[in-house]
Every structure is written in structure tokens, then in C-alpha cells.
Amino acid sequence: ATPTAVMVGTGVGASQGVLIKGGQALESAHKVNCIVFDKTGTLTIGKPVVVNTRLLKNMVLREFYELVAAAEVNSEHPLAKAIVEYAKKFREEEENPSWPEARDFVSITGRGVKAIVQNKEIIVGNKSLMVDHNIAIPVDAEEILAEAEGLAQTGILISIDGEVTGVLAISDPLKPGAQEVISILKAMKVRSIMVTGDNWGTANSIAKEVGIETVIAEAKPEQKAEKVKELQASGDTVAMVGDGINDSPALVAADVGMAIGAGTDIAIEAADIVLMKSNLEDVITAIDLSRKTFSRIR
Ligand code: ADP
Ligand code: MG
Numbered sequence: 001a002t003p004t005a006v007m008v009g010t011g012v013g014a015s016q017g018v019l020i021k022g023g024q025a026l027e028s029a030h031k032v033n034c035i036v037f038d039k040t041g042t043l044t045i046g047k048p049v050v051v052n053t054r055l056l057k058n059m060v061l062r063e064f065y066e067l068v069a070a071a072e073v074n075s076e077h078p079l080a081k082a083i084v085e086y087a088k089k090f091r092e093e094e095e096n097p098s099w100p101e102a103r104d105f106v107s108i109t110g111r112g113v114k115a116i117v118q119n120k121e122i123i124v125g126n127k128s129l130m131v132d133h134n135i136a137i138p139v140d141a142e143e144i145l146a147e148a149e150g151l152a153q154t155g156i157l158i159s160i161d162g163e164v165t166g167v168l169a170i171s172d173p174l175k176p177g178a179q180e181v182i183s184i185l186k187a188m189k190v191r192s193i194m195v196t197g198d199n200w201g202t203a204n205s206i207a208k209e210v211g212i213e214t215v216i217a218e219a220k221p222e223q224k225a226e227k228v229k230e231l232q233a234s235g236d237t238v239a240m241v242g243d244g245i246n247d248s249p250a251l252v253a254a255d256v257g258m259a260i261g262a263g264t265d266i267a268i269e270a271a272d273i274v275l276m277k278s279n280l281e282d283v284i285t286a287i288d289l290s291r292k293t294f295s296r297i298r
Pocket of ligand 1: 039040072077079080108109110111112113125126154155156195197198219244246
């Protein structure tokens with residue numbers, strides 16, 4: 001392609017809300033044969049909501065949520081925001097309720113949070129987080145988790161003073177049109193893979209729903225990047241699509257990093273292409289544009 005064609009290509013992209021940072025990004029996109037998708041906020045809407053609460057101990061729901069919200073209000077994670085939002089339902093009289101004070105707040109990436117609230121140790125997160133703290137997971141909690149995962153929901157465990165006290169089910173539905181995007185990519189001879197920090201059960205259910213066969217779950221940020229490199233080593237030209245801080249190493253590693261416009265600044269900076277409208281269809285727009293600019297046949 002001539003420099004003019006590349007300029008035209010990036011211009012057309014920009015007019016459609018596909019921000020291409022330079023000619024190299026536009027060129028690489030036409031060779032892409034494999035796309036690694038993040039799950040949360042990329043394939044899914046990214047605005048999770050609590051859909052179920054199950055208490056395993058005799059406790060008043062409102063008091064349970066006071067403790068959980070007090071810990072989670074300190075976290076920026078979308079799951080934390082969903083939990084705090086839900087907790088507000090028990091404090092309807094106040095618009096912006098103040099939660100009990102939390103001491104010694106710690107956020108554990110990819111696992112959850114813990115804090116001391118009203119002299120109780122509150123731990124909110126996944127199974128690994130409980131295992132890390134030597135907290136036993138009762139059989140009924142395991143069952144509730146499995147049920148949630150089967151419904152493509154994320155199950156979150158809450159431990160109070162070392163005992164699993166409740167399980168929350170949080171739902172983050174697929175973006176509209178996500179299935180179609182994956183099937184069009186297939187028709188374009190582009191393979192799709194999903195990587196996520198979420199657990200295997202939920203990840204597999206979402207992947208099945210969207211039509212992705214290859215899944216890597218419980219992945220740390222570095223593992224997302226490693227997967228990209230592994231695919232490249234086997235000869236693939238890889239695009240990564242993501243929205244989070246945890247996707248930025250993989251966005252950098254990919255031949256073409258594509259960030260969701262509504263994502264975090266760090267992901268947007270790490271990417272070569274920004275999908276300003278946050279539409280998954282624009283993954284196709286970008287590849288199409290590159291194919292049209294760079295292949296002589298068209
Ligand atoms: P993803 O790659 O899907 O965006 P993350 O790596 O951010 O996911 O988180 C992985 C998992 O860690 C979540 O599915 C959840 O089980 C747990 N987790 C992380 N942060 C929190 C939090 N603030 N509260 C509860 N659970 C959390
Ligand atoms: Mg994400």
C-alpha cells in the first residue's frame with residue numbers, strides 16, 4: 001500500500017470510531033488469523049449485577065451487606081461496584097449511605113479483597129482467596145458456586161472471621177451481537193480464543209454462549225501475555241482485544257492490541273487500535289479496513 005492509501009485507511013477508521021495509532025497497526029491487522037479476547041468488559045457488558053445471595057449462617061441480610069460493602073467500597077473492581085450497588089438496596093432511605101469503617105484493607109489482584117470491619121475479618125473473593133487464607137469451603141457453598149457458574153454467573157464467597165458465611169452470584173451478560181462477531185470472524189478465517197481471570201466454570205459457560213471453543217481461565221495478567229506469545233511462536237499473527245489494566249501486558253505483546261474505548265486508560269495507552277464506540281463489531285471493521293488497504297486482490 002502507498003503512504004496515501006495508509007493515510008486514507010486510518011482516516012476512514014477514525015471516521016468510524018476506529019482509532020488506528022499509525023501505519024504499522026493498520027498493516028499488521030490484515031495478517032491477523034487469531035484473536036485473543038478478554039471476557040469481562042470485552043465480550044461481556046462489564047457492568048455486573050448481583051442476582052442472588054445465599055447465606056450459610058443465620059444472619060440478617062442487611063447486616064451481612066453492611067460488612068461486605070464496607071470492605072468492597074475500597075475496591076475499583078467492577079464486581080466490587082456491583083456488590084456495593086446491591087448493598088445500597090438495604091439502605092434505601094439514604095442516597096449515598098456511608099458504610100462502616102474498614103481497617104487494613106487489602107486488594108489481592110485476580111482474587112478479591114479483605115479488611116477488618118467492626119472487628120471482624122471480612123474476606124470477599126474467589127475460592128483461591130479462601131484457600132490462601134486456609135478457610136474451609138463448605139459443600140453447600142461449593143454447590144451454590146457450581147450452580148452459578150453453570151449459569152455463566154460469577155460466584156463470590158464471603159468469609160467472616162474465617163467462616164464462609166455467604167455466596168453471591170453476579171451476572172455480567174454478553175454484549176449484544178457478540179455471538180455474531182465471533183461467527184463472522186470464523187467466516188473470515190480468524191480464530192477466537194478467550195482469556196480471563198475469572199474461574200473456569202463461568203468462563204466455559206460464557207465461551208459456550210458466545211461460540212468460542214478455546215478458553216483459558218484463572219489467568220493472571222502475565223499469563224494473558226504469555227498466551228499471546230505462545231500463539232505467535234506457533235506462527236499465528238495475533239490480535240488481543242481487552243479493556244482492563246490486567247490486559248495491558250497482552251495488548252502490548254500482541255501484533256495488534258485493540259482496546260475497548262470504554263476501558264481503562266492504561267489499556268487504551270497499551271493498544272495499537274482503540275475501538276472508540278466500544279462495539280465488538282469494530283474488531284471486524286478494523287481487520288476489514290486493513291485487508292482492503294493492504295491486499296492487492298481487493
Ligand atoms: P477478568 O480477567 O475476568 O476481568 P480479574 O482478573 O479482575 O477478572 O478477577 C478475577 C476474579 O477474582 C474475579 O472473577 C473474582 O472472582 C475475583 N475478584 C477480583 N477482584 C475482586 C473483588 N474486588 N471482589 C470480589 N472478587 C474479586
Ligand atoms: Mg476485562
